Amino acid sequence: MSNFTFSLTDLEHIVALAKDAGKAIMQVYAKADLGVEVKQDDSPVTAADIASHNVIVAGLKTHFADIAVMSEEAADISWTERQTWQTYWLIDPLDGTKEFIKRNGEFTVNIALIHQGKAIAGVVYAPVLNKCYSGILGHGAWLEHEGVVTELDISSRAINTPPVVVGSRSHVSPDVALYLEQLGEHTMLSVGSSLKFCMVAEGQADVYPRLGLTSEWDTAAAQAVLESAGGVVLAYPAMTPLEYNQKETILNPYFIAASKAWLAKN
Structure with a gap:
């Protein structure tokens, strides 16, 4: 698949699929019993x-x-098999399960296309918020909200003053606390799931420092959206591109997701 391409029409199929998945989620969300179980x-x-x-x-x-x-719900695939994959779908059917259980609406459907280690296309759909983010590297990124589609482009956007940092509502690590202390004056926003990347892609935040554990399916779709919008996602502190399917473990390193303006000054 060295000449692999992914079109806007293909992206439309994935957007429709994410919305269908969102409908299935909302059918459960409307029930008193969410069917909660605990994994291994x-x-x-x-x-x-x-x-x-x-x-x-x-x-x-x-x-x-x-x-x-x-x-995430069918992740028992051997490294022997996975390392042969040049192109594959990486999905988190419901990112932000804890937010779903809290019924705060801050959960998403994440569908990403990985090609040769890069997240080249992605869709992030938040059914309660009725927001659908999508992007293809080299083509652009978009937000559909209440039937209105807006192009997302932060490639030349300046930093907010003071800078706006977005972080997790359910996972605040000591390393993030130290990062914020070293940063100095800033405004902090908290939100669940992959919506943090999307806030950077919209220009509502300058940086999302994730200095804690995540899995590859947690980040791939939103990384594709953010990078298609002109942002960057880099492993931290190495500051190298965050890549996929390059190792046996599916855990990500620490990373920084930000606008290019933020990285240029930090």
């Missing part, structure tokens, strides 16, 4: 995670039958 790693999973997974996988098999799929 002590993280929660709900009936909505599974319903969304099933919708996405079925849709990908229909439209992109020749591309492998890795999902």
